[in-house]
Amino acid sequence: MKKKNEKLVYGIYYRKSSEAEDRQAQSIPDQIRDTDAIIKRENLAASIKFAGESQSAFTIGRPIFADLVKAIMDGKINAILVWHANRLARNPVDAGMLLYLMDEGKLKEIRTMSRTFINNASDKFMLQLEFGMSKKDSDDKSEVVKRALEGRAKRGLPNGVAHIGYLNDKPPDKGNRDWIQDPVRYPLVKKILTRMLTGKYSVREMCEYAKNDLKLTTPMRKRLGGRPIALSYMYTFLRDPIHAGFFFQETDGDRI
16 A cells, blocks of 8 residues: 555556557557646656557567566556556456555556556455456457357358458458459469479479569568569468368367
8 A cells, every 4th residue: 555645656658559459549649648648737757658569468478568567576666657457458467467566565556547546455456357357358359350250261251361363352341351363463373373283393493483474473462562472482372272262260279
């Protein structure tokens, strides 16, 4: 429990990831703006800002969070300012560490935009509920996504980014999005596979044929693609079952 007039030194933590768990969370610049407003309003001059972290809290291993915990254990800070408790933990290991640090008296306070948790039984119980709700929310979203992918696979619809020779279709109904033939690359892919089936050419020769004769390039993505076919890519391409008309989807440890 915080002693009267005890000085608090805040570690300010920001986190945002691209996963489903964070769809409703503020961006890191917005979190900085909101926490800066609290610092100014409450005159929290004694504080250390940690770099924003773009990583899921569903699993352990966040480097900036680890720095935050180490700073608490080393006595450099004894309180945390964060946009919401779910920015800190969505898994029981990280949540347990913060509660343990409170039990040890090293962490005196966790302040969010909506409330403050101090080191007493009632607040630690409420904080544990916050962490538990965050964990359940992540689990629920993960389950929904997994079931949706399984349902698509059972309907014969492949998941993820289309492989070479195909494009991702974008009909209005997202649940029924399929792969369609790439008008540029599909005819070239067909020529490569037809030649491969003769059994007369090595993988290296097939790669040279694709690169020099067909001028086949990898599909364009946001940051990568549009490059000549490499030998390693050719090995992956020739082993891809999608070109034989089937694919695999992992579901609860099983394949369908």
